[in-house]
Amino acid sequence: MIRPCLLAVAVSLCFNAMAEDAATVVVTGARFDAEPALAPIGATIISADEIRRAGVSDVNAAIRKIGGVYGRQSLDGSPDFSLDLRGFGTNSSQNMVVVVDGVRRSENELLNPVLSAIPIDSVERIEILRGGASVLYGDGATAGVINIVTRRPGQYSSRGSVFVEGGQFNAGELRVSGAQAWDGFAADASIGHQRTDNYRDNNDFKQTQFSGGAQWYANQFDRAGFRYEGARQDTRLAGSLNEAQYNANPRQTLTPNDHGSLDSDRLTVFGQYRLFGHDVAADLSYRKKTVESTYFFGGTPSAATYDSKQWQFSPRVRKLGAINGMVNELVAGFDFAKWERTTSAAYSAADADQKSRAIYLRDELRFDPSHEGRISAGVRREIFDKDYADPLAFAAYDAKQALNAWELQASYMPLAQVTVFGKLGQSYRVATADEDSYTPVFNRALKAQQSHDAELGLSYANAAQKVTARVFRHNLTDEIFFDPTANPFGGANTNLDPTRRQGFELDAEQRINAAWAVNAHYQHVRAEFREGVNDGKEMVLVPKNTVSARLSWTGQGQSADVGAQWVDKQRYGSDFSNTCAGEMPSYTTLDARYARSFGQWEWALSGQNLTDKNYFSQAFSCKGGIYPSNGRQLKLSARYAF
Template identity: 25%
Template sequence: MRHLFKLSLVSLLILGAIFQPLVKAEENRVIDDSSTDPNTMVITTSRFESNTVDLPSHVTLITQDEIARIAATNLSQVLRRVPGLQVSYTNGKTSVSMRGISAEQASSNVLVLVDGQRLNKTDLASPDLDTINIIDIERIEIIQGAASSLYGDQAVAGVINIITKSGNRQSNIIRYSQGRFDSRQAAANLAFELDEQWSLILKGDKKTSDNYREHNELDNNQLGAELHYQDSQQQWRFSYRSRNETQQTPGALLETDLADRRQSRPEFAKDYVSTDESFSRLFGQLELNSNWQFAIDLNHQEADIDSVNSFINFATTNVNQTHRTQSSIYPRVQGQWQLGQGVVRWISGIDYDESEYAFSLLARSNQQTMESLYSQLYWPLSKQTTLEIAGRLAEVEDDLIDAALYPDGVVLKNSATAYDLGLSHEFSHVLDGYIRYSNNYRFAKVDEQAYTSETVLGLEPQKGRSIEAGITSQFETSSLQASVYQLKLEDEIFFDPSATPPAGAFFPGANVNGAESTRLGLMLDYRLLIEEDELGVTYHWVDANSEPADDTVPGVSKNTITTWYDWQVAQDVSWYLEAHYRGERYQEGDTSNSLAKVDGYTLWNSALYWRLDNARIGLRVDNLLDKEYIDYAQFNGYYPAKGRDFVVTFDLVF
């Protein structure tokens, strides 16, 4: 291990030794209004299970009941309702951006986790949200805003953590669904109680679809298992999941092609992506005594990908091979002790990540090591006010080879720091407020480091500063979350089409450290209960601009609104109607704002959900009015989104 990792381990042990005996924390904040169960645990805000949300930030919690009532079959249907999130659909895949970050940059600035395991890759590939089986989700926790102190690299705009069902929280469910575009899914999630402490969960998922576009067929197969142990002092989880997927990719269309939006241009006739991927995780959490907790994550994922990737007016049949491995170890401790004015809580840990990457087309490979030490402290200044202080020190080393730019190899080293300072205040039993200042960062990915101008030897870490303030109010029949934020990024890492390309480049431009950019935003989330029905409205306004010309950040809509009505028609039947608006924006990569804008659109979606003893029947229709719209466009290449889509689901729960 390198010196930082050793120093971190020693520091962790010393800090743990000098703290006084602790007691359990008491609940002191209202969980987000989307939660109706006071016993719901939250992990993402501290990396330990807790029934409080202490983090001074806009935190959203989506429960499995909410997912079921809208008859959701994929994550994009769920996440479109969350303020601050913009969902894009490209080549049959979903990407999610936050807080004025473009879809093109989302995979580098929005951290996506499944049970704490990173889905983000060391290259620019997006986290594959569409592979997550919706029936396996217990809840979704979202930190809106910088979380670099707690999670490190790529948590610039926020964190989405998908928590799956486990142990005694698990129920058996078998699903079959069928929909338009010859879409079918058969999935099962089965739990077996071996004894009072041990349980076994088996998971399977088979999904096929022609999708909306021609030459966009999908065949996805997943198998998984989890062994779970829990007693009064500890819990352990060992999980394994494998995925095999083949998808044809229809590519972009030119504006002149949009008369037939479902077509695929001839040059993409041989394009596809075939993925073999596996994920394994060992997680343990122990009560060391009545005052201390220890947790550890051991993660490993491996992927082999074959693909053919053509461009508009440039067809190829060359099969490119990509290989990725990512391994990590995340030990951490938590302690708590009682003061007269409240409970002090301290979390500290080490994150150590190693990854390997190889891409055959460019004879590109990289070995990356990332290590960091972080700490988070909640200190009650009074019975109503809590101070949050957090910080992280991180180092990264890339051992990079690229046939064009670094044929003999190069070692690139960088370091970065992050810190948070926040205050939470309880104004009354129904109103909380907070204010928070954060420094954040991200390191350049391998694709970015290997495609820079010839005079640039490695990109500097992107650095950011954010400040936000907000309130959470929860009454008997209504709730409101409101927040304002400013996110400033320095040395922002992005692809600049006007930059000098590296030698032997396939296309103009290069990855750069850009000038400062600023995002100023407002988020609102309002829910009103009318007897057993719910009316909801979420709104996000963001003004995103880059220096020095004050250009608008491409790919970002200034206004996004979602409103819905969830009607309990009868005791076992509910009906859901939703309208989603996304405003116009510049095309991805159009940093000079010189290309035509992408039009805004409004979608109407609806769902019917019926509980009948152990059976659940759902009917969901997306894009009711068959609106023609573009979800993603880059350099005048357009990716039409789905027309009217419907799916019927049948679940057996026992």
């Protein structure tokens, strides 16, 4: 079940648990392996059991449906919805960081992380850490971090599964995965293919993915290994509609020939070792990606190819010790990244690259064990070097930006089962290469965005129920956003006047009995300008309120799961002055799944948007630029585990 991780344990107990079962080891907020009870203060955890019971087929859906994170329909027909922590609208993906087994997936592009390529059967847990986290994760971690932890096969164990699914809109999926561990060595592999015509015309999507890796280990901590991940996507691009077209037929397309593709390959080498009482770890990752698109204007095709490469190297060290009998964890590390991209199109021959180097230090003290006290502080310094040149547009710039982040966190249990926690800090993000290539001032990169973050929370937990409430505020300066009024030729990416995100979050769950459980998530956020010509105006594409709830039942060889989500109305994407004669309407969706097991087989029937609600979560102009969301879809699946 979902659980806010607010409990600290003694280090000796942590290491004893690790020695008993290496499969419980996870990467925590300190970017090191630890027992799950040492997860970040105030984090929300999605377990593998919850993922299986809900029957979600990809990581993105698990974060939305189980974790209660608001998501917007993807523009390209893929299952990689745009995830939005704390109301950052169209730039939500650039204001949070996605990490898989400690390796950053968020990059210097205006693209969502491709989470659909991560085999869902390989996921052990998902940590959702809301709020500023730039000290450990750097650029873009203002709204929070989503850390995905994959399974590690235990010693002398094996597992495997075959999954097949079919449904409406010509949807189909096949996944085969397996893992084997021996004495000191483990390997796993997964391959899958999925396709769907989707709800709209000219919105077909196909993807083939492969993931595999191996690791060598001497004990519960010392290990080294590698992992390769590859994905191949082909998609048809349905484009947007205006309000009249949407009301007449939300399934139609005005761009019947537009299409695109994405090929991605990633290789990661990792290792960690305990040396002279210090834990030393490092990750080295290389990613190559090719994105192609073809759009038709007046019957004439316009094609573009983007080839990008990225290197990441993250060495770090941790010292666990004691100060006056209190447990102390000191973490220090470096993050190095190099990203480069070439563009080949009739309108652009741009070469862009970005290098960054960072150093960070974080210390956490665990005191008063009877009240499970924790306090931590951290700082980070990161320097970015950007270069851009496009001879076709006579454009070029060379920019350097140096940024600082800091944080203070604490949690304490003043009463049995009641925990109070809080956080103060400063976070930042820099403009992506896409944003810097189209700015109000020709050949001038945008200023870095900075945010002062504050959060206060209260949690109550016992064996049957858990409730966590948080209030938060992010005061942003130079927020990076697309402003349709920034120039007379259709807008530009710009630094906005000062803005703010503030609100309230509530997570609740109740174990009714051995068979029944319910959980719910509520978020209220006010996103608005706090200075300038739009002072007091609401930010666009941010619903004030979102609510999601799930009811689960588990019986003898059976399970059922029903979920509902309500999303409040929101401003259209261009309505900075709040003068559009209307807002995007609110909507409610319902999904459900029933599964029955027969030995090693599990058969399931699932449905999305069961009421067949017509709605949309993406609209970029006043009553226009609408991307309709999917209608009702039923699917039947079978899974064989061995």
